[in-house]
Amino acid sequence: MAAANPFQDPLRFERKMPECAVVIFGANGDLTKRKLLPALYRLAYERRLSPGFAVIGISRTAMSHEQFREKMRDSVKQFKENTEFDESVWNSFAESLFYMAGDVADANCYTNLAKCLDEVGEERKTGGNVLFYLSTQPSQYAETAAGLGNAGLAKGKGWRRLVVEKPFGHDLASAKKLSHDLHEHFEEHDVYRIDHYLGKETVQNIMAFRFGNGIFEPLWNRRYINHVQITAAESIGVEGRGAYYQEAGALRDMIQNHLLQVMATVAMEPSASFDADSVRDERSKLLRSIRTMTSEEALKNSVAGQYGPARIGGQDMPGFREEKGVDPQSQTDTYAAVTFFVENWRWAGVPFYVRSGKHLPKRVSEIAIEFNSAPHLLFGAGGDMTGPNLLLLRIQPEEGISLKFLSKRPGAGMTLRPVSMDFNYGSSFGERSPSAYETLLLDAIIGDATLYTRQDMVEASWAAVAPIQEAWGNEKFNFPNYAAGTWGPEASDKMLARRGHIWRKP
Amino acid sequence: VSATSTIDPEKIRKELSDLWVDLAKEKEGDAGVLRACSMTLIAVVDETDDPAQIGETIAMLMREHPSRAIVVRVRDSSEFYLSAQVLAQCWMPFGDRRQICCEQVEITASLASSGDLPAVLLPLMVADLPVVLWARARAGIGVLGGIAGKVIVDSDTASDIAGVVEISKHHRVGDMAWARLTRWRELIAQIFENKCYLAELGGLTRARITYTGGKPKASACYLAAWLDRSETIWEQGEEDAVALESATGEVHTRIRRTGGEGVEVTVHEQVTNAIFPVATDYTLLREELSIAGRDDVFEGILSRAAELAGRFA
DSSP states (O other), rough: OOOTTTTTTTTTTTTOOOEEEEEETTTTTTTTTIIIIHHHHHHHHOSSSSSSSSEEEEEOOOOOOHHHHHHHHHHHHHHHTOOOHHHHHHHHHHTTTEEEOOOTTOHHHHHHHHHHHHHHHHHHHTOOEEEEEEEEGGGGGGHHHHHHHTTSSSOSOHHHHHHHOOOOOOOHHHHHHHHHHTTSOGGGGGGGEOOOGGGGGHHHHHHHHHHEEEEEOOOOTTTTTEEEEEEOOOOOTTTOOOOHHHHHHIIIIIIIIIIIHHHHHHHHHSSSSSSHHHHHHHHHHHHHTTTOHHHHHHHHHHEEEEEEEEETEEEEEGGGGSHHHHHHHHOOOOEEEEEEEEEEEETTEEEEEEEEESSSSSOOOEEEEEEEEOSTTTTOOOOGGSSOOEEEEESSSEEEEEEEEEESSSSSOOEEEEEEEEEEEHHHHOOOOHHHEEEEHHHHHHHTTTBOHHHHHHHHHHHHHHHHHHHHHHHOOOOOEEEEESSHHHHHHHHHHTOOOOOOOO | OOOOOOOOHHHHHHHHHHHHHHHHHSOOOSOOEEOOOSEEEEEEEEEETHHHHHHHHHHHHHSSSOEEEEEEEEOSSSOOEEEEEEEEEEOOOOTSSSSEEEEEEEEEEGGGGGGGHHHHHGSOOOOOOOEEEEEEEEEGHHGGGOOOSEEEEEEEHHOOOHHHHHTTTTTTTEEHHHHHHHHHHHHHHHHHSSSHHHHHHTTTTTTEEOOOSSSHHHHHHHHHHHOOOOOEEEOSSSSSSSEOOOOOOOOEEEEEEESSSEEEEETEEEEEEEEEHHHHHHHEEEEEEEEOOHHHHHHHHHHHHHHHHHHHO
């Protein structure tokens, strides 16, 4: 066994970062420019990277190392968010950036990569550890994994890990096929399926909140919780990504992956320990407990929507079908709402309402847990002012937790009013919250897969939405059915009204 | 709110209570004032210390460690004197929606009245939450240490690690001089996370510590104790620096300040630059307040550091 580093002090230091090379396929793409490189720069700025660190960017465009560095410098400057751009830190960081042109379909690309890895490893002392990050078209994932495997790069003297961006297939069958193809060359425990929602601080805090405190977990069940609403709303439309979005839709793009993972985190059983496998076992178990709907139930418990044109703030907004690259007869859902049920002892009968949409009134992601009302209204019905207790887990934009409860209004008489107890993540700890990509990149380098999605989780979540996909595939929707800037189609409100519930307007 | 020549703790408690009513009245509408408290923080300072600077440090700390802050200003006087006032530290983290406030009590006490302080302070502790004493002035430790779960000192300013050892016999102690080293230590630890470099560590028997000023500060002694090399070479220089070398003087790792917040890190021939944000009372206290339990690494090197510091006394 290798000797331990005697200088570590886990009480005061951030996590240990091993030496490694990060190989980014699709290094000239948007994700690399907007998210990956800025996240890595921020990690460098905060001294979180090992001195034995390197990035090798690969794309088809011919570029020198210097040109790549210049390009990335501009991107980091533009997308560094709330971190200062420091010339000396950048210059040091830039020395760890390398580039090679290559086509993932060409076997030479991998031969050249092997040579490049050897040279960079020698120069930067990366210890043979390599994180391959596939920031390419999803259709190239299997091909790239095969290229790496065939060139002998999937194994080496250090660890080798493969990070894959969503979508992980477009349905259950294609997800299974993708996993099968990746497993030809990489073991499942070396495949890191990234879901940036799980990297968000509040999503991680759900587990701390639930399992670190003794007072909430006893209430966390069908006896006390009336229903759960999970919302991911965007105020913008497809913003030039119409062609891509047309193939995805809100159900596939958001609910199948991000929101079902969030739901699993909210509803899962406590894991035996906080290691990656235990946590993911529980998430997976929860996803497998989601009731598989019949076609009839799928239509009743889901609503598809598509935004139409509207005038917002004096500006004319095009409908989805008027967006560039979108079929004028498109049947793509820009809004999806689903009522899920979890079939286990804890949650039987509790509806989980999940919705996501584009061009809704505001950008907000939150989980609202509504508790049952007091069994007897001792103080009389107070109309709208006396709602049930509500626990709000805010994911964005203001990450935090709020608890709504009733309190007596001061003065004579017994009039109740709701008050809110707020915990705001940013202001409570005063530190910059790391971006989801910073957290997830660090996790992958460290080898902590807790926040990554496993094959069985992906398949279980595809299985949960499969009946809806099928039912919607047989329908011809009368789109558009909601105006941009509103909270979605009327049918969505009716879906909740059937059970006596209403959507929150965050 | 009030200033008197003697202190009635019950009166202070009532004033604290009234403070919240007044704040709520000021803030009309549904968005009330939110009270946050995670500890009682007692700051013992000299009366001559800049009150604006102390106030600013405490105000910044409130956001991450919302506390009932009790600032005790020690007056160097043999006449009995005690006075108190109550105020609130508020901020607005949610735009204009919700104001968060913490309580602050300011007590001025002459040295002659310091024996009365525990009885005044005890009723003001927030129940069920930790009590931390920031002993910026050492005068308070003797009388107030007993009510605090942790005592924070700064031996860089007092140049007295032996004193820290003494305090540690009776209280859990944190030293801002040790916290000042965290960035340096973290960087060194990060370098030796690399297995190639870790394999070379056994041969790096010499530490070279370059200090500024007349003699090494407490931080430098802590660093030498923590590095735990068989030989430490001390040298005076223009910039703080540390190097790990082989017995023959071959430099493996060198970290040196390059002015301002910049540091230059050299491992073998590879040079990188990093930023060490300037450590302030606020950043150092923030770190120490985050550690509620034992600090085994610090406690493990304390005696050795005191021994090294003794050589420069």
